[in-house]
Amino acid sequence: MIEVKNLTKFYGPRQAVRNLSFHVNEGEVVGFLGPNGAGKTTTMNILTGILAATGGTARLCGFDVFDNPMEVKKTIGYLPENPPLYQDMIVEDFLVFSAKIRRMANKNIPEAADRIITKCGLNKVRGRIIEKLSKGYKQRVGLAQALIHDPKILILDEPTIGLDPIQIIEIRKLIKELTSSHTIILSSHILPEITAICQRVIIINQGEIVAEDSLEVLNSTMRKTESLQLTLRQGGNGIQDALSKLDHVLAVRVVAEKQFTIECKSNFHLQDEIARLALANRWGIVELKPTTLTLEEIFLNLTTEEKGVQA
Amino acid sequence: MKAALLIAKRDLGTYFNSPIFYVLTSVFLLLYSFIFFNVLSLFSFESFRAGQLTLELGMDLSLNKMVVEPSLRNMSFVLLLLVPVVTMRSFSEEKKNKSIFLLFSSPLRLSDILFGKFIACMTVVALMILLTTYSMGFLVWYGNPEIGPIITGYIGLFFLAACFVAVGVFTSSLTDNQVVAAVACFGISLFMWLIGWGAGAAGKAWYGEVLQFLSLVNHLDHFLSGVLDTADVLYYLSFVSLGLFLTYQVLESNRWR
Numbered sequence: 089m090i091e092v093k094n095l096t097k098f099y100g101p102r103q104a105v106r107n108l109s110f111h112v113n114e115g116e117v118v119g120f121l122g123p124n125g126a127g128k129t130t131t132m133n134i135l136t137g138i139l140a141a142t143g144g145t146a147r148l149c150g151f152d153v154f155d156n157p158m159e160v161k162k163t164i165g166y167l168p169e170n171p172p173l174y175q176d177m178i179v180e181d182f183l184v185f186s187a188k189i190r191r192m193a194n195k196n197i198p199e200a201a202d203r204i205i206t207k208c209g210l211n212k213v214r215g216r217i218i219e220k221l222s223k224g225y226k227q228r229v230g231l232a233q234a235l236i237h238d239p240k241i242l243i244l245d246e247p248t249i250g251l252d253p254i255q256i257i258e259i260r261k262l263i264k265e266l267t268s269s270h271t272i273i274l275s276s277h278i279l280p281e282i283t284a285i286c287q288r289v290i291i292i293n294q295g296e297i298v299a300e301d302s303l304e305v306l307n308s309t310m311r312k313t314e315s316l317q318l319t320l321r322q323g324g325n326g327i328q329d330a331l332s333k334l335d336h337v338l339a340v341r342v343v344a345e346k347q348f349t350i351e352c353k354s355n356f357h358l359q360d361e362i363a364r365l366a367l368a369n370r371w372g373i374v375e376l377k378p379t380t381l382t383l384e385e386i387f388l389n390l391t392t393e394e395k396g397v398q399a
Numbered sequence: 400m401k402a403a404l405l406i407a408k409r410d411l412g413t414y415f416n417s418p419i420f421y422v423l424t425s426v427f428l429l430l431y432s433f434i435f436f437n438v439l440s441l442f443s444f445e446s447f448r449a450g451q452l453t454l455e456l457g458m459d460l461s462l463n464k465m466v467v468e469p470s471l472r473n474m475s476f477v478l479l480l481l482v483p484v485v486t487m488r489s490f491s492e493e494k495k496n497k498s499i500f501l502l503f504s505s506p507l508r509l510s511d512i513l514f515g516k517f518i519a520c521m522t523v524v525a526l527m528i529l530l531t532t533y534s535m536g537f538l539v540w541y542g543n544p545e546i547g548p549i550i551t552g553y554i555g556l557f558f559l560a561a562c563f564v565a566v567g568v569f570t571s572s573l574t575d576n577q578v579v580a581a582v583a584c585f586g587i588s589l590f591m592w593l594i595g596w597g598a599g600a601a602g603k604a605w606y607g608e609v610l611q612f613l614s615l616v617n618h619l620d621h622f623l624s625g626v627l628d629t630a631d632v633l634y635y636l637s638f639v640s641l642g643l644f645l646t647y648q649v650l651e652s653n654r655w656r
Contacts (some may be wrong), residue, residue, distance in 0.1 A: 099656065136504040140654045161506040172501035176413050188405050189505040233501065 089114045089241060089271045090135070095144035097130050097295075104130045106295040108144070114240075117267045119286035120275035127295040128275040129169060132245050135273070136166045149240055162191065165239035165270075169246045171230025175219040179210055179229055182218060183236055190237040200236055208232040208262065224255030231262065242266065244274045248281060260284055315379045316350045317343070318362060321372030330369070334361050349379070402507050406515025407522065410489070414523050419488075427481050427527050434473045435466075435534045442466050462544040467535070468623050471552045474531060475619055478524070478560050479588055485523050486567025487581035489516040490650075494575035509650050513568070513643060520564045528556055548625030555622025558635035562615055563588050565642025572649045591615045591638075 090112040097105040105127045112118050120128045133139040135146055137157040145152060151159040174182055180201060187197045205214050208228045213221055218229060227247065234242060247263060248256040263285055266272065276282055282289050283303065291299040320327070323346045331340045331350060336358060339351040352358045359376055366373045414420040442465045449460055493499035502512050532553070538544050566587050571580035595614030601607030611617055615638070618631040 138500060138503045138654070158506045158508075161504060164504070166500070166504040168497060168500045168504075170497040170500075172498045172504075173496075174409070174413070174498050175496060176416055177409075181412075185405070185409055186501065186505075189402065189502065189507055191402075191506055 089116070089149060090273070091145075091147040092131075092135070093145050095131065095134060095146060096142045097127075097134060097139065098142045099130075104295055105134070105141075108292075108295070108297060110290055110297060110300060112271060112273060114271055116288060117272045117274070117286045119282035119289040120273060120292060121277070121279065121282050121289050122275075122292035123277055126277075126292045128277075128292055129245055130295075131292070132166070132168075132243050132273070132275060136164055136243055137161055162237075163239055164241045164243055165234030165237065167230045167234040167242075167244045167247055169249060171226055172233070173218050173226060173229055175217075177218055178214075179216055179218060179221070180205065180214045182229065183232055186233040187236045192237050200238070204232045204236045207235070207265075209258075222255075224251055224258065227251060227255070227259055228262070231259070235266070240271060242270045242272045244272065246275055246277070248276070248278070256281075314352055314354050314358075316352065316358065316362065317375070317377050317379050318348045318350060318366075318373070319375040320346045320348075320366065321374055322346070322370070324371070327369075327371065330365060331362065334358065334365070346374075400511075400514070402511035403514035403518060406502070406507075406512060407518035410516060410519035411522060413488075414485075414519070419484075420523060423481060423484060423523075424527050424530065427477060428530055430477045431470075431474050431531050432534070434477075435470045435531075438466050438469050438473075462538060462542050463548050463625075466538060467544055467549055467552065470534065471556060471623055472619070474528075475556060475559055475616065478528070478556070478563060479585070479592065481527075482520075482524055482560060482563035483567050483570075483581040483584035483588070486520045486564055486584060487571055487577040489520055489568050490572040491575050491577045491580045495577075509647060513647055513650065517564060517568055517643060520568060521561060524560045524564055525557060528553070528560060545625070548623065551625050551627050552623045554627070555619045555631070558622070558632070559615060559619050562591075562635060562638045562642070565639040565646075566591075569642045569646045569649070572646045588615070 090110075092111065093109050095105055095108040096103070108127070108131060120131070122128050130139065134141045135148065135153065137153050137160055140154065145154070147153070148160045149163045151163070153160050174185075177185070183201045183204060184197055187200055188194075192200065205211055208231055210225070210228055210232060213225055218226065221229065231244075231247065234244070244263065248259050251259060260281065263272070263274065267285070272285075274282070274285060286303075288302050289300070290297055318331075328340050328342060328348065331337060331348065334352075336353045336356045337350060338353065341349045341351075343349050350358070350362070362376060363373060365371075442460070442462070445465070446460050490499070493502070535544075535549050539546070563584070567580070567584040570583035570587065571577070573583070574580050591613070592615045595611050595617050598607040598611040598614075601610060612634070618634050621628050621631050
């Protein structure tokens with residue numbers, strides 16, 4: 089559905105995107121993850137034909153963005169970071185205008201507008217002026233604008249930025265509902281968002297892809313270190329020290345009074361050692377379990393390691 | 400072209416749903432009317448005096464020369480002041496609030512967007528100019544001016560206004576700051592207006608005539624005196640085309656920066 093090869097973009101001397109290559113299959117939901125300034129927005133602007141790339145190619149639905157921008161633009165819906173809204177327009181009029189410039193046939197527009205207004209929960213505000221809407225509703229109108237022509241590909245740049253937690257949950261729910269019918273690329277620098285919505289994640293840092301895989305694979309490959317969570321019946325002062333003295337243990341953190349997180353090297357099966365120690369000292373094990381690395385940690389690992397390489 | 404009209408229609412909605420159009424038109428009409436009635440009262444004073452003296456003197460008094468021409472010439476100056484305010488928002492505002500991304504990511508050609516913006520501004524300015532025809536109606540009702548020069552005068556004003564609009568659309572494509580866009584438009588328009596003054600300084604040198612030809616307002620004089628010359632029409636059309644061409648280049652080059 090989306091094929092990107094060696095995409096490069098210079099802003100003057102500054103290289104915003106370096107040799108980006110990736111592909112997205114039909115029906116997939118892919119997350120673009122990266123810190124601010126990583127090149128996510130630039131990549132999306134190139135995919136949507138707003139910017140021209142300095143080098144490389146991008147094909148969407150079989151059409152090249154550079155050779156055939158009109159066809160590409162017909163098949164995509166784009167929600168930039170700031171929703172592109174005409175503040176002085178009425179919600180419904182704005183959506184009709186969006187449909188028209190997407191070259192929809194006039195007779196299909198009222199129906200499409202109704203459908204999208206219901207889908208995005210805009211019924212209450214359809215007759216109101218966009219300027220007067222809350223940020224959450226504006227974001228919904230932005231999403232509705234991107235969806236009204238029922239595009240095959242949906243490109244969403246930081247769709248939940250600047251929203252309050254309740255609005256974030258609502259927008260995420262809305263996006264999740266769309267995953268069944270559209271191929272979606274979504275960018276974010278907020279990890280839980282990607283975990284909540286995407287099947288696959290592409291991590292970008294300083295214009296380059298540093299990792300690209302499904303969340304499960306990323307989770308396992310990134311586990312150079314393991315962490316174990318230990319809960320005990322007894323508390324005590326010596327416990328943290330005793331645990332730290334075990335071989336292969338890197339760090340022990342006290343989570344609660346009788347709860348510890350133990351960071352250790354992978355593949356040494358420290359559970360046995362810890363259990364033995366706990367039995368010998370009569371600490372009373374309540375629970376001992378491996379904690380999987382969160383994507384947040386993966387992300388930190390990836391970007392900090394990359395920074396180390398660069399410096 | 401259909402797409403251009405869509406964009407023009409949307410832009411016009413913004414003008415008509417906000418106070419911009421009404422305030423601009425009111426100011427424009429007030430200024431023009433003030434000029435017109437002053438010119439007219441001067442004329443009536445002159446003709447009254449001529450009537451008291453000799454009949455022959457009165458025969459030289461022409462409504463066209465003494466009322467229509469100066470009124471329209473002064474209107475062109477009011478347009479110079481106000482057209483930048485009409486055009487300043489066309490690209491600048493969309494760039495500022497990012498709505499331009501909607502247009503750029505839609506299946507529209509850059510030329511559609513550009514013509515849409517131009518048509519919208521031109522419609523507003525044309526409406527403003529058309530509203531001033533009440534003054535000519537007044538003259539026709541109570542006097543008998545020649546209709547020909549009035550019509551060519553208005554045609555000339557439309558062409559001149561189109562030049563200002565082209566400059567304004569161009570300057571607003573350069574910046575996301577409306578004030579900068581307006582000031583730049585005013586500056587360029589006024590310069591192109593005054594460029595003929597250089598002809599005086601150039602004396603008999605060959606470029607004196609060139610400067611004279613380049614001046615926006617010299618061509619208007621021909622229209623005002625009732626002459627429809629293809630050279631003047633071509634000059635104005637080239638001016639507008641150049642403005643739009645440059646705007647297109649700016650928009651296109653923005654994609655590469």
